[in-house]
Amino acid sequence: MSAELSLFYFFAALAVGSALSMVLNLRNTVASAMSLVITMVSLAAVYVLMEAHLVAVLQIMVYGGAIVVLFVFVVMLLNLRQDDFPPGRQRGAKALGVVLVVFAVIKLLALLPAALPDTVAALPEGFGGYRDVGTALFTRFILPFEATSLLLLSALVGAVVLAKRRLD
Amino acid sequence: MEIPIELVVSLSAILFGIGVVGALVRRNIIVILMSIELMLNAVNLAFVAFARMHGTNDGHVFVLIVITVAAAEVAVGLGIVISLFRNRDTTNVDDVSLLKW
Amino acid sequence: MIEAPNLRLEALAPFAFVAIGSLVVLMGEVLLSRSESMRNAPSVDVRIGTILSFLSAGFLLLAVVVAAQAYMSNTAWSFNVDNPMMRLDRYANFAIGVIGTAAILVCALSADYLNGLRIHHGEYYALLLIAVAGMILMVSAVDMLLVFLGLEMMSIPIYVLAGFDRRKLRSNESALKYFIIGAFASGILLYGMALLYGATGATSFDGIRAGFDPDNALAIVGLGLLVVGFAFKIASVPFHQWTPDVYEGAPTSVTAFMAVTVKVAAFMALVRVLTGAFETTIEPLQDILWVMAAATMIVGNVMAVIQENVKRMLAYSSIAHAGYLLIGLVAGTGEAHAAVLFYLFVYVFMTLGAFAVIIVLAHRGKDAERFDDFAGLATQRPALAALMVLFMLSLAGIPGTGGFIGKWSLFGAAVKAGQVPLVIVAVLTSLVSVFYYLRLPVVMYMRDPSDEPRRMTTSSGEGFALLVCAAVVLILGFFPSEGPGVLLLDNLRVLHWARDSVAFLP
Amino acid sequence: MSILDTHLLTLVTFLPLGAGLFLLALNAFVAVPSDLWRGVGIATTTLVFLLSVRLWVLFDPTATGYQFVEHMPWLPDWGVNYFMGIDGISLLLVMLTTFLMPIVLLAAWDDVKKSVPSFIFHNLFLQTGMIGAFLSLNLFQFYVFWEIMLIPMYFIIGVWGGPRRIYAAVKFFLFTMAGSLLMLVAALVLYYLHFDQTGALNLDLVRIPGVNDALPALLDTDVPLGGEAVWWKTQPWLFVAFALAFAIKVPMFPFHTWLPDAHVEAPTAGSVVLAGVLLKMGTYGFVRFAMPLFPVAALQFVPVIFTLALIGIVYGSLVAMVQSDVKKLIAYSSVAHLGFVLLGTFALNLEGLEGAVLQMVNHGLSTGALFLLVGMIYERRHTREIADFGGLTRVMPVFAVAFGVVTMSSIGLPMLNGFVGEFLILIGTFLADPVTGAVAASGVVLAAAYMLWMYRRIFFGPVTHEENERLVDLGLREKMIVVALIVPIVWIGVHPGTFLRRLDASVIELVRVMESRGADVASVNGGQTSASMAAEVAARLSPEQAQVALHREEGPR
Amino acid sequence: MAETIGKILFVLLVVMGAFLPMITWVERKQSAVMQDRIGANRANIAGITVLGVLHPLADVLKLFGKEDFVPAGANRVMHLLAPVIALVPAIITLAVVPFAGVYDFGGENPFSFVIADVDWGLLYVFAVGSIAAYGTIIAGWASNNNWALLGTVRASAQMISYEVTMGLSVVGVFMCFQTLSLQEMSLAQDSSFRLLGFLEHFGLFETLPGWLAWIQVPTWGIFLQPMGFVMFLTCIMAENKRPPFDLPEAESELIAGYHLEYSGMRWGLFYTAEFLEVPVIGCIVTALFLGGWSIPFLDTQTLIGGIGSFFGEGFATGVVLVLHVHAFLAKVVIMIWLQMLIRWSLPRFRYDQVMDLCWKIMLPLSLVNIFVTAVVLLWFQEVVG
Structure with a gap:
């Protein structure tokens, strides 16, 4: 495994892990936001691995520096508590939706290897x-x-x- | 090429899935918005990966536009949240059928 | 140094007029309120509102006139010749004309209504114009990037507009729901675009068309996500749940704007995307659209029956109409697309008319939106009641109105394309629709008025909008393509316009 | 001919609507007194009646095909034309309409007090719709008129009707709409079928008479019978779609449930127009569109329709018998009577068809008259319960006589109109199918039973209710109405030939068209072909009449 | 690799090891001088005070000795993490700062005295700067204290706002130098131009007369973009939240702002970050506006040529490298001094004034600056070619 690939795996794992922790963290909105920042930054790292330098920098600047700060800002400003969000209805439908999404993602992952070409275009200067x-x-x-x-x-x-x- | 594109696209698909799930199941508006941002990030990742694959920078331009739009969306979205919660403090909480659809 | 791109500014003229208009309106309010607020304070808002509505209508009119001119001269301009992301052809000009006209009418309807709600005008009109600018981009786009950008430029102002009456919780909630669903939808749409880019290596319609391989799973998934993303915007089942809440909560003038222009823009963009970037005869696409159309018609019409709120009823009705329009996409022929365009044209005026009546009846910041609020309207305001009946009949598709001609052309094209089962679903559901469209005439004519005070005046702007809508609905009911040569009727050849516009789709 | 004569049909159709719109516009600026509205309404409808009399006079009874034709492109993109034309069948129905309308408005003089301008306008609008539907020879145009007349009728029932008017109005609208929407689909299918076969975008029913290179019309289309064809392109399905629309309107059992509600809740004027004209729209639709367009399928469905018509006759009569409300009784009697009309129509022989058309007129006259009379008594007593009356002969002799005559006409007493129609229909039905004829004949007996029983309970015996003692007999206006109605009732009964002769050519033409489109009509109607019908008609003519007819046949078209 | 590690060590040594302690001392001393007092002079080792130079050492010792306090109800992990997050951006910014130019020692690649000579160096600075906000945000939020939270809200609002203007204020610099790499910018500033040269194009002179042609100016950002310099300096100081922009921690209003609940070395880390930013700001401003490592009127070629003609090319390059490093550090010191001067001269703004300054004055001005720059550049392109 080359250095780049292992870096990729590291950042990918970091991104997925923090994304999950963002979604699954039911207690703390700011912690979710922080997880999101970690996802963003790891994605920026992946962008660098993909030779997308400008995008990587802007990712950090805009997402990390502005968007998530804004989120945190609003959370602090409104002092939102968890009980501000009553439990919703249609839980069954939502569970079904989740199952569908998971299924669809798995399906897509299974389809991917066949759908993508093996070769990659040479990059211009x-x-x-x-x-x-x-x-x-x-x-x-x-x-x-x-x-x-x-x-x-x-x-x-x-x-x-x-x-x-x-x-x- | 060191990193197979399909790995990157897979990562993007997984993140997108997490984002969708988050937007579906969470009650907290802020977290829903963040999940949507995660979806957009997954989109960006896919674009970047495909741009790498095709060797064209159209994907990067697309990503830049998406980032801009995402920023605009968040600004407006949080504005809406603020105006809603300001009102909520002054009116009857029971009236809020918030996100119960 | 960077080579300067080869630009044709005239291709951007309608967009530019609207965009400049938004800036002028934004600045105009500041200047006006500075200069006049010292004296005569109580009425100054009213006056400013009127001036701004005229101003924005003026800029929209400019855009419409330019579009009409371009339509007549039958050109197809691209802004950037090297990378044509948009094309101002007849199709786009038709859309701009419809959207612009609808927006002008909304402006005419807004001034008094906003005063009633004590809403600030400047930002309202500016956002409205920006939304129109986004729609213009969207319908003239021939590149996914611009489709997306236009979509967002349309949506973001409308999120705000929906929440514009920010003292009211319902308005806030409406904005929030619309926003969350809209943002979610654009995420899905974008992922579709990303996968298509991955599968074909292009974001332009031509490029996607060239690189599209129906056997490539990535491309098919991308297409599916794209359609789903659009389905949210056009409020098609199963992505329609937001519509009634949003329509109900938003200020009525905004609801009218949303119901009308967004639908036109989204549908025309969808048609352009599907015809431009794909072969319309792809099997899975047809199947998806078929199911969506049928489900949309059924759910929209059935749910509308049980509504007690006119705005909600109209929301479900708009869902139902989206279903009818989807038939045109299922049929997929040029004739069907022309029928879609014609139907959209009619839909704009009949729906706008219906909302206009609600707006005219809004009294002291309170909307007349429950069915009971309309009780006995015929005795108190006979003309208004008669107009409402006209719009309802048109929505129901009764002959003699534009709505019937629209259905006729749409169903006809679908029958020709062999989609008879779908058309049967459509007529059966439109039978259901008759039931709820008749409710308003029932309460207006067959019940006694309640004691609540009712607004008895119609401002000139509202009157203008109502008359235009009624005239168009009636004239199109009898002369959709060629007038009898009296007055200006001969020039209103919507059916031909629609057909000529569709000729520009690949 | 003057311009007035060449555009007579347009004038007859649109004069009422024009007058109505003019008055409505006027009303917006100056307050027009209600009486003036009523006056103008009656004057307009009377003028229309006079114009239709001119139509009657100018009509050439011996000519086959359509007369007074007006043809103008309307929506050329779809081959929709403004195509008006009249033949014997529509002539009679137009006459019926124009004749009933002034009477209806006169009858409503005192009856309707709420928003009179609107009421008059809706009636005039309705008249335009009805006449337009009878005169349309373009399928699209027909559909437009067919649907448009729902709107005024809906308002007439819903606004000026009885306590359950809203329910009745909506039900009426929905039922009618249900059928016509399927007809719309079928029309579209037919249209594209026609386009595929002939390459012509045309929704005209027939080619324009007298034009040599006229586009092929719908009747030139060969609708597949089945087999290879996709199911929805075949005659049976298309026929069912059309027939459903018409059957609901007729109303044929089991689609009749809207009728009692509508009749009972409608104001008198509404009931009269509904019973008198609107129901004829359904049977007319069968004759004009469903049968010639899909003749083979029509023949296939004859047994079904016979059965349903018979059920309608018997069921309608039986239900009528147990009604306590006079209006409801008459409503159910309509179901029975229109069962007869359907029988005659689908008997498809000269007697049956002519009887059916004549019976449409008869039913319009007698049932209309019955509703008017019931309306008169309702105005006085505000009840329609049979039990609330009794012994009215003594209190209101003129009323009793008038009611009696009309009742007899409805039952089918010889020398009155009902007899002629029912007799012809029964003959036709016997020729086609003796068993059906026999069962149908029993319906006549039942009709006599419930009508006479009703009459007895209302008019004979002692006056049981205090209030009835003080009832006033008919006034001048009411007498005029009654007389005006009784004149044609007697005329048809005594000399039906006046009317039947105008039907001959058209009915034969109908059968001829069906034959030419592949239907073996003779197999169901007892052996009559169009040729034998023509011979039969010719035999009835005096030699010089025949000469004239012959001459006309040979002469240049 | 070894080269990079060497650079890193050098930078850390200079900035962390030399500048940082020095600044804490200078801060005290300079303020004392400006306020006409003696300043820190007590800390001593065996009675040797050396003008109070030992104070920084004493401070550190003291801070390490204090209790590391985590308030009740606070988010412990976040609370502990926040100071680190605050400190890291300040340090890693240095990765793209060119301490000296590019020199050809005959190796495989020319030697460039930047840790990471990336093409998008300035973007990196902004990116890192935007991450810096998280330190304060987390600190304030994790403390579970309303004062701290208020301080955080102020801090993040201020930082985000000024970031916008900061970005816009250097756009003019990009336009002049046509690059985003700090090293390339420094290279571009390693020359000078005739101040009145443009007069030739107005037709006043065919060629400038000798004495006028002698009036030369280095092509430094500060001369090309004076407005940009002022605005950038203001913004970046506001970003650093030091007086007169220290609203987030304004003692009199918010007790101490976001680090209210911190004590010991964790509090010290916040201060370290703040102090560290001072030389970092100096570095960036120097690289952007003050010609970086360049020596005015003596560009590298001239220098190497001049010295090389006596001592040989390779040695000359080495000497120039050393000279450049010193030039750079000298400029940085001047910038640090300037910051101190400002910090102790100006009174603190009100919060609304800070925001007004950003959105109502700086933002329009920076936009105007961009437009003017663009027009001038276009004019030069058209006329001068």
Whole structure:
């Protein structure tokens, strides 16, 4: 097993483990958030292994640095307690859903080896770096790149409208 | 190539599954949102892996857009949660049929 | 240095107008409230609201006019020639026209309603316009990336709009449910896109089409997830449960906007995706859509019967209509897609009309949304009651209304494609639908009014919206393709528009 | 012919709606007094009746095919045309409609007090719907009118009806809609079948008369009988879909349950129109669409329909017998009477068909009259229970006489209209199937039984109720109504030829079309082919009439 | 590998071993000087105080001796982990800081005095900086104390907010140097340009007259992006939460903020992290704006050429390496001094002022800066070529 592969296994295990602990942690929302951060960071490591450097950095910056912080922030701000969330109905349906999802994932995993080619394309110079991806963003993907600004504006306005304390 | 792509995609499928399950079974809105973020992360991982496999950076661009959108979604989602819980304090708690669907 | 991409700005014109409009409205409110708030404070909000609604309607109108112009000139522009992620062709222009018109009507309906709810205007209209901009991207996209981006740009403002009446718990909850389901759905949709990218190495429709191999499990799973993701957006069974709660809780003007434009955008994008990126005749896709269509029609119509709240009833009715529209996708022929487009056109105006009546009746910040609230309306506001009957009949598909022509064309195309069992399901369920659509006429005409005070005025904006909806529903009921040459009717050739638009699908 | 004559059908159809809309618009700006509304309503319908009389006069009874044809493209994308035309069968039904409407409005003068403008408008709207349906020769157009007339009827029952009006109105609407939606699917199937075979997008029932290169019409389509064809493209299924729609409307047993509710809860005017005209829509649909389009399947289903019709006759009569409510009694009698009409229709011979059409008119007249009379007494006593009356002859002699005449007409007393129709139908049925005829004849007896028993309980004997002593006899308006109704009742009874002669050509044409589309009509109707029918008709004509007819046959179309 | 370990050791030695204790001492002394008092001078070994230099040592000893207290109801693991999480980002940031340039010693690869010479160094800095927030967040939340929680909320809000502006304020620098690697940026700053050269393009001069051409300026970030420099420095100091931006721990309002419930060396670790950030900030600012290791007006080639002509190329390179390291450290020291100066000169802001400064002043300014930079660059591209 090469160093890269063992790194991958390490981070994959870390990601799955912390993801599970996020979902299964029933007591503590902040701990869930922290688990999520660990997942994110391990995924960033996997991205680096996949030569996606820019994505890896942005993963940490945006997910780790902004999104999860925001989660934690809200948890602290609202001081949410567990009994704020009453037990739900339709437990049977949910159990069924879970079983279905698990089954589907297993099925997908079984299908994967046949569906994917064995060979991998040769990577161009600078693949996944900020120059490569950035150039793509500003040329071929200029439209989505620019359009994202409007999306962010709407999120900005929306978040302010919804969370603003005073109504005037 | 050191890491087989199918391993990475498998990892993404597992994470996606965990995310879906989390979003399905958890009652806590924040955790549901986090599970959805986990789903998006799994998507990103799949994109990155496939980008590696195809050797095109379209996947990376897609991931960047997804990350941006995820940030926007979270901002709005948490805004909604805040406005809801602000109201809840001032009105009758019994009225909240919150997430009982 | 980076080579500058080869851009055609005119392809972005409708989008740009709407986007600029959102910025202007956002700034406009600030400037207006600064300049006027000193004097005459109580009515200033009302005036600002009117001005902003006009402003945003104006920008939407610009977009619609540009789209119409582009439609007439029969062009297909791409913004970025090197990597055409969107194409402003007739199909897109048709969609933009419909969505834009619907949004204009929503603007006309909103000003007074928002004043009643004491909701701030600036952000409302800005978000509305951004949502429309997202829809424009979505329907003109020929790349999964832009489909996704448009979808989100449409959804995020609407999440906020649903929760806009933030003093009300119901509105908050509506927003939350819509948000969670929407975000969940986009996760699923995205995973589908990721798998498709993995299977085909492309995100553009053409690329996916070229690389699509029906025997590749990854591609099929991706397609399935994609359809499921869309199913959430179009509120198809079994991903429909959010609809009634969300429709009920959101402010009615937002509900109208949601019910109408989102459905148009999502459906037209779905048609574009399915026809653009896949062979529509893929076996599993057909089967999935068949089951979804049948289940959606049955569940939507049956559940609508037991509702006591008009908004909930309309929510289930919109689910049911999604079912009818899915028939068109199952049929999969160009004719069926044209029928879907026509049906969507009619659906916009009849549904909007129905919501408009509810909005007109909203009194002192309280919606008239229970069936009992409509009791005896015919004696107090006969014209309004008559219009509501018209919209209900159209929704039920009674001849003489656009709804019938829509069903006729849709069912006809499906019959032609050999989907008779599905059509039989459709007509049987629409029989059920008659039952609940008739409830409103029943309470309005056949019951005595209650003692509660009722709003007796209609603002000019509301009147305008109502008249437009009623006129379109009626005219399309008799002259869907070629008018008798009187007035402007000759120019309203929706059926031809739909058909010409569909010609641009591969 | 003047423009008025060339567009007579359009005028007859849309004049009421136009007037109604005009008044409605006027009403929005100036308050029009209720009496003016009533007056204008009656004037409009009377004008329409006069126009239809002109139609009657100009109608050429010897010509086969459709007359006064108007043809205009409407929705060319689907081959939907505005296609109006009239033949003998629809002429009679249109006459019935236009004749009944002014009477109905006159009768409702005092009856309806709530929102009069709306009431008049709905009636005028309804009239347009009914006439339009009778005159439509395009399947789509027919469907539009067929459905559209549900709306005013729904409101008439629901708004101005009795205590359970909402239930009745919704039930009426849903039942009718149920059938017609399946018909819609069948129409679509037929349409594409036609398109596949002929390549023509056309929903016209027949080719445009007098146009040589007219597009192939639906009657040119060869609907598969089964075998290789996909099941839903075959005649039996399509026929069932169409027949279901019409059977519900007729209403044929077991689809009749909406009828008593609707009749009882509807206001008098509504009941009259419902019984008088709307029920005919179903039988008319069989004659005009279901039978010629799917002749072979129609023949296959003759036994079923005979059986159901017989059940309807016997069951309707028996149930009518035990009713305590006069209106309900009449409602169930309608079920029985329309069973006769169905029998005659599916007997498919000259006598049966002509009798059936005539009986449609008869039933419209006599049942309509009965409802009107019941309405008159209801206005006075606000009850329709038979038990609440008794001995009215003494208090209201004119009323009693009128009621008596109409009752006799309903029973089928010779010299009154009912006799002619039922007699012809029975002859036709005997020719086709003696056993059925025999059972049907028993229905006549039953009808006599319950009607006469009802009449006796209401009018004879002592006055048992105090209130009945003070009843006032018919006023001038009511007398006018009664007289107006009794005139045609007697006319048909005494000289049915006036009406039957206008049916000959059309009925023969119907049979001819069915034969030409592969149906061996003679096998079920007792041996009559269209040729033998034509001969029989010709034999009845005087030589010079025959000469004229012959000349017309040869002359340029 | 050995090379990397050597670099790591050097960096740790310099920053952790030399700067860190020095800073704690300087902090006291400089504040004392500024406030006209004597400052720390008591700690002694056998009566030798050496101007209080021994204080840091005493502090550490004292902190190790204190009780490591975990409050009741606190999340124990998180509570214990938080200081470490706070400290680690500060240290690992140093991985991408170039202490000296790239030198060709004739080996297989040229020697670059950066631990990890990655292409996306600056992004790495931001990424690590964004993780830094977790230390405070976890600390405040795990303490189960409302004051601490409030401090945390303030801290995280402040950090997230300023991160945005910080990122935007250096966009101008990327645009000038067209790279994200700190080493490449430093290399690009290792030159100078004629300040008035642009006049040639206005047609004022055919070529600049000699005396004007002599007015030269190093191509340092601070000269190319003066606005960027000011804003970046402000933001990064706010990120560090030191006065005048120390709202999260404002003693008078929040007692002590997020580390209220900490004691002993764990509390010390928070302070270590904070102090450590000071030289780290100095390093980054130096690399971005102050020319990194470069010596003004004497670019590497000139230096190596100059010295090499006397002592030979290889030796010259070695000398230049040493010179560069010293130049860099000197600049860092200046930056540390500047930070101290600011810290002890300015009074603490109010919290709303801090946020207003970020969102209402810095953010628009940084956007304006980007636009202006873009326009100027485009102009240069078009006109100068």
